[in-house]
Amino acid sequence: MKLNQEYTLDFESRFKYVIFFVALFFVIVLGRLYYLQILKGDVYRFFSTENSIKEMTIPAIRGMILDRNSQSLVESRPAFDIVIIPQYVSDSEKLLTLLSEKIQVPIDKLRQKWTIRTKQASYQPIVIKEDATRDEIAYILARKRVWFDMEDLTTEDFRGVEIVVRYMRQYPNGRLSPHVLGYVGEIDSRRLDEYAKLYPGKYIAGDRIGITGIEESWDLELRGENGYEQQIVNAVGRKVNFEGISDQLEWKSAVPGNSLVLTMDADVQGVAQNFFEQGNNGKYGPAISNGKKGAAVMIDVNDGGIIAMYSSPSYDLNVLASPEGSEYWSKILKDPKNYLINRAIQGAYPPASTYKIVTALAALSENAVKPDEKINCNGAIMFGGRPFRCWRKGGHGAISLYRAIAESCDVYFYIVGLRLGVDAIAKYAKILGLGSETGIALSHERSGLVPTSEWKQKRFGVPWQDGETLSISVGQSYNLVTPLQNALVVAQIANGGKRIQPHFVKSVIDVSGKEKYKWEVQLFEDEGDIDIPKDVLARVREAMKGAVKEPGGTAHRLSRLNISMGGKTGTAQVVALDNASGCKGDDCRDHAWFVGFAPADEPRVAAAAIVEHGGFGASAAAPIIGAMFEKYFKNESKVNSTTDR
Numbered sequence: 001m002k003l004n005q006e007y008t009l010d011f012e013s014r015f016k017y018v019i020f021f022v023a024l025f026f027v028i029v030l031g032r033l034y035y036l037q038i039l040k041g042d043v044y045r046f047f048s049t050e051n052s053i054k055e056m057t058i059p060a061i062r063g064m065i066l067d068r069n070s071q072s073l074v075e076s077r078p079a080f081d082i083v084i085i086p087q088y089v090s091d092s093e094k095l096l097t098l099l100s101e102k103i104q105v106p107i108d109k110l111r112q113k114w115t116i117r118t119k120q121a122s123y124q125p126i127v128i129k130e131d132a133t134r135d136e137i138a139y140i141l142a143r144k145r146v147w148f149d150m151e152d153l154t155t156e157d158f159r160g161v162e163i164v165v166r167y168m169r170q171y172p173n174g175r176l177s178p179h180v181l182g183y184v185g186e187i188d189s190r191r192l193d194e195y196a197k198l199y200p201g202k203y204i205a206g207d208r209i210g211i212t213g214i215e216e217s218w219d220l221e222l223r224g225e226n227g228y229e230q231q232i233v234n235a236v237g238r239k240v241n242f243e244g245i246s247d248q249l250e251w252k253s254a255v256p257g258n259s260l261v262l263t264m265d266a267d268v269q270g271v272a273q274n275f276f277e278q279g280n281n282g283k284y285g286p287a288i289s290n291g292k293k294g295a296a297v298m299i300d301v302n303d304g305g306i307i308a309m310y311s312s313p314s315y316d317l318n319v320l321a322s323p324e325g326s327e328y329w330s331k332i333l334k335d336p337k338n339y340l341i342n343r344a345i346q347g348a349y350p351p352a353s354t355y356k357i358v359t360a361l362a363a364l365s366e367n368a369v370k371p372d373e374k375i376n377c378n379g380a381i382m383f384g385g386r387p388f389r390c391w392r393k394g395g396h397g398a399i400s401l402y403r404a405i406a407e408s409c410d411v412y413f414y415i416v417g418l419r420l421g422v423d424a425i426a427k428y429a430k431i432l433g434l435g436s437e438t439g440i441a442l443s444h445e446r447s448g449l450v451p452t453s454e455w456k457q458k459r460f461g462v463p464w465q466d467g468e469t470l471s472i473s474v475g476q477s478y479n480l481v482t483p484l485q486n487a488l489v490v491a492q493i494a495n496g497g498k499r500i501q502p503h504f505v506k507s508v509i510d511v512s513g514k515e516k517y518k519w520e521v522q523l524f525e526d527e528g529d530i531d532i533p534k535d536v537l538a539r540v541r542e543a544m545k546g547a548v549k550e551p552g553g554t555a556h557r558l559s560r561l562n563i564s565m566g567g568k569t570g571t572a573q574v575v576a577l578d579n580a581s582g583c584k585g586d587d588c589r590d591h592a593w594f595v596g597f598a599p600a601d602e603p604r605v606a607a608a609a610i611v612e613h614g615g616f617g618a619s620a621a622a623p624i625i626g627a628m629f630e631k632y633f634k635n636e637s638k639v640n641s642t643t644d645r
Helices: 002-039 041-050 092-103 107-119 134-150 189-198 213-217 266-278 317-321 325-334 352-365 401-406 410-420 422-431 453-460 466-473 483-494 534-549 556-560 577-582 622-644
Strands: 051-058 072-084 126-129 161-170 184-186 208-210 227-234 259-262 294-300 306-312 375-377 380-383 386-389 397-399 505-509 515-518 566-572 591-598 605-611
Touching: 072 092, 072 134, 092 107, 092 126, 092 134, 107 126, 134 161, 161 317, 208 213, 266 294, 266 306, 266 622, 294 483, 294 622, 317 325, 352 401, 352 410, 352 422, 352 466, 352 483, 352 534, 352 566, 352 591, 375 410, 380 410, 380 466, 386 410, 401 410, 401 534, 410 422, 410 466, 422 453, 422 466, 483 534, 483 591, 483 605, 534 556, 534 566, 534 591, 556 622, 566 622, 591 622, 605 622
Parallel strands: none
Antiparallel strands: 051 227, 072 126, 072 161, 184 208, 259 505, 294 306, 294 605, 375 397, 380 386, 505 515, 566 591, 591 605
């Protein structure tokens, strides 16, 4: 009995403690509820009904693009856009009318933008003016401040109007390299879906990305990573602060994009630009007119780095990036001059006599002709009942391969081509990379065309004719090559048969200056050598040197430069000779080609240029390459002298 009494007293003592702790818990809860609902009730009621947390993007600055000598090709600068956030707008028509008056944007254009916004969420901003002026920004900010301070709806109501900072591209020379550099624009739905699969989580709606050129192919490196800042805003979009809450909001700084150092030389690129835009002043040969269409490419023969790639006509990236960019884009898009085509990789042309070096390589490799064998040229050969003429009416006489290339004898290559046949010529054209994309990191590259007997049978349903081989052997008829392909062919001949991969980016540098990536020479499956004997390549190289140094060479005019080089001219027929009399105007003139390498004995660079309807390759295209070589080696000597010091 005594034991039961002691147990009961102990249980009652413990139960008192439990009651105490339960009571204390409820006191705390009730106290907290009193604080939140009575003392702070108005504050939190206002916050819950009239305020929200808005995440503001902190844009990342896009990386720079520099040339091989650290000259700036592309930079970024801050721009301020005027936007409307629809969810905060009380009277859209009143606001649009007010903005139209103050920022000089047609009311119809603003209404159109507002109508389009019905397809998107109300919290997503609508850009109504890009790169606004300081006066426009100051006006809006001042009026917003007055309205917020007075809370007076009779004043100008700018609720929902915001100023958003972003970075826009600018270019020291906007016309220098638009086809190579490309441009930046807002991501569209197609790319957004595509990139969501390729790069999960990297892109969202509204991002500005590279659309073409290097900006597109290296976008992941250039774009950086946006940051964000959470803000508490009230019902009219004004930022407000709440003690104890604001300091808990999240914030992340933006990470700047990486910068690219290209293999390009801006000065050499500028030489090509000047020739096409301003014409030849006669220093490098007879003067040619300005405004010609065409392209010029220069490449490092040892590692494939693109030193220059210019396409004419060019367009201005600074105008395209400006608020007038949409109108400018529409204008050049519709222009019959086809400004947007990168003729260096998308222009496919008959290679004309530059193709004779391919025929020569095939002939020597297949023993269709001996190096010193002489073939007689009397100005034409008869085949199929009609004459196939040489460009020199009186002919070249008895001529070997060396002179045939140096003086560009057509009859020699007609005869050699017949000995080879179209398929043997095509074999070596393909070994050199013709008929295939080069793999350059630019979109929409064309592969060109290397015709074969099988191709013609499939394409036209008829067999190949021997007469067609005559035209093929001198680069006419179905043959099509791009300027980049032609430059690559010459580069591989110049470097002794080593395959190279054309590329633009030399290195990638992060914001701290650390090198993240450096180009390394790419090895191919066949260890980098093309399947053409070294001695054959050497003979063709010597003959190309003769085209410049020999008095009878088609490019002898370039010998006046203080640079030894090899080359080959070409003149691609636009109109058949038997129809030429009925054609008038510049559009009926032949295309002018020149390909070359320098220095002659230890080649470091190769190049190709085409001038559409330029006439003769020797007078229209060769001077461009000569001037580009001259500028390149002049710059190289400056760099070397600076390094020596």
